[in-house]
C-alpha cells in the first residue's frame with residue numbers, strides 16, 4: 827500500500843500505518859515524508875473554496891525537504907526538530 831507520491835520528485839512513498847488502517851479513507855501517512863494540507867488560500871486562482879470541509883493534501887519526501895530548506899518556513903520551536 828502506497829501513500830501519495832512525493833509532490834516534488836514523484837518518488838513513491840510507502841504507507842506508514844498498518845495495512846488494516848490503509849483500508850480506511852486516510853492513507854496519506856508516508857514513511858520518510860511529510861503531509862501538507864491546504865484549505866485554500868485567499869489569492870489562489872486554483873483553490874479557495876472557503877469551506878472548512880474542503881481541502882487538498884500532498885506528501886513531500888524527507889529528501890526533498892532536506893534539499894530545499896530555503897523553500898519552507900519553520901517556526902522557532904521547529905527549527906531544532908528536523909535534520
Ligand SMILES: [Zn+2]
Nearest residue numbers: 832835887890
Ligand atoms: Zn521528493
